[in-house]
Amino acid sequence: MLLRNGHLVDPGQAIDGVTDIRIKGETIAELGPDLPAEAGEEVVDLEGLYVIPGLIDLHVHLRDPGDEDSEDLESGSKAAIAGGFTTVVCMPNTKPVIDNVPMATYIQEKSRRLGYADVIPSAAITKGEMGKEITEIGMLKEAGVAAFTDDGKTVMDAGVLRNAMDYGKAYDVLFMEHCEDPYLRDRGVMNEGKVATELGLFGAPKEAEDVIIMRDIMLAELTGARMHIQHLSTARGLDMVRQAKAKGLPVSCEVTPHHLLLTEEKVRGYNTFAKVAPPLRTAEDNAALIAGLQDGTVDCIATDHAPHAAELKDCEFVRARFGISSIEVAFPLAWTHLVGSGQLSLSELVRLMSARPADLLGLERGSLIPGRVADILIFDPNTEKEVEPETFYSKGKNCPYEGETLSGWPVHVLRAGRLVYRDGAIVAPGAEA
Numbered sequence: 001m002l003l004r005n006g007h008l009v010d011p012g013q014a015i016d017g018v019t020d021i022r023i024k025g026e027t028i029a030e031l032g033p034d035l036p037a038e039a040g041e042e043v044v045d046l047e048g049l050y051v052i053p054g055l056i057d058l059h060v061h062l063r064d065p066g067d068e069d070s071e072d073l074e075s076g077s078k079a080a081i082a083g084g085f086t087t088v089v090c091m092p093n094t095k096p097v098i099d100n101v102p103m104a105t106y107i108q109e110k111s112r113r114l115g116y117a118d119v120i121p122s123a124a125i126t127k128g129e130m131g132k133e134i135t136e137i138g139m140l141k142e143a144g145v146a147a148f149t150d151d152g153k154t155v156m157d158a159g160v161l162r163n164a165m166d167y168g169k170a171y172d173v174l175f176m177e178h179c180e181d182p183y184l185r186d187r188g189v190m191n192e193g194k195v196a197t198e199l200g201l202f203g204a205p206k207e208a209e210d211v212i213i214m215r216d217i218m219l220a221e222l223t224g225a226r227m228h229i230q231h232l233s234t235a236r237g238l239d240m241v242r243q244a245k246a247k248g249l250p251v252s253c254e255v256t257p258h259h260l261l262l263t264e265e266k267v268r269g270y271n272t273f274a275k276v277a278p279p280l281r282t283a284e285d286n287a288a289l290i291a292g293l294q295d296g297t298v299d300c301i302a303t304d305h306a307p308h309a310a311e312l313k314d315c316e317f318v319r320a321r322f323g324i325s326s327i328e329v330a331f332p333l334a335w336t337h338l339v340g341s342g343q344l345s346l347s348e349l350v351r352l353m354s355a356r357p358a359d360l361l362g363l364e365r366g367s368l369i370p371g372r373v374a375d376i377l378i379f380d381p382n383t384e385k386e387v388e389p390e391t392f393y394s395k396g397k398n399c400p401y402e403g404e405t406l407s408g409w410p411v412h413v414l415r416a417g418r419l420v421y422r423d424g425a426i427v428a429p430g431a432e433a
């Protein structure tokens, strides 16, 4: 296949310009101006479109197995592709929890058979995410699990986490933590502050997150194992990561689109679609996180795509589940609000949403260097479209951006050289023209 006239932006090889791309089988064969078409080659014209490495999301919930009313591997991996993500790391807080090799193998085999995004399972740090007994980290790593987290919960016993990190260090796995002290958070369902008081809702103080971030940085220093802070939401937490990095500690972090772009104000009206953990914070936190994207303190933007069936959100605020469905809008949100506003370049966004997550996972992805796998996102920088959750491939329609007008929508997506998304629609395996 020959992709013609697209504007390639690839910080991995310092390219920012119109280039043709030849794909052979699963890989990038050649880049260059005016490549001649070879016999039998399909030519796709990309004039006016941008071409970047396929996005990589370190944090998604696909609810499979156990909560397939909310999402499953098919709907979730189609949604990932429609959002421009060719690789996603799914969280282990399924039913049952992904804490053993057969469960990890189930995720890998089912998603491979489906043929949409590459779904890489993360596994729990503790069995059943119960916080007591550590999982078989070495065996899981050998089975292809690169990252470990009890996401949804913090490993509250620091001794247990220390043992897991001492053990996991030898395998160079990435530990990831959901940082929230449940005792300090208590009954909090949103950020503690004036808005919570006005709404009569219990708030969770930022300190519930920050104390765990501090503890986890200390454990990274103590053990030497890699610690990645998930969905970091506070200015102070970010500062702690900045200082840890300055000391050379093996600490990294991700932020979500919602913690960059939304505040606690979104909860007004008891909007359950704005109920998420950690909670939406304040405009000052948004600004601090955006500064963290710019100065490299933030390693990546991850979605924390958390789809929920309608009835789990269509209820009283205190009873509603935590989580936001966002994988199909994360890139247009970032393009419109971060690049469109001049706060980030596209090259920086590619680093945050593809190159750096690939590094953290130890994958040779995130750049379209000849010889690498052809995972590619082609998007339209200009055409504006409203966010319509009803049209999502995801079963989770719990999206607080409904009705917003965005640009930067994916047009075509290639996964391992196959056009899995064409002209804005999923192409089933074997259904290619």
Ligand SMILES: NC(=O)N[C@@H](CC(=O)O)C(=O)O
Binding pocket: 061, 093, 151, 152, 153, 178, 275, 276, 277, 278, 304, 306, 307, 321, 322, 323, 324
């Ligand atoms: N973020 C959320 O609000 N919810 C996540 C759990 C999590 O990421 O901690 C979920 O599984 O729904």
Ligand SMILES: [Zn+2]
Binding pocket: 151, 152, 153, 178, 230, 231, 277, 278
């Ligand atoms: Zn979490």
Ligand SMILES: [Zn+2]
Binding pocket: 059, 060, 061, 091, 151, 152, 304, 306
């Ligand atoms: Zn999560």
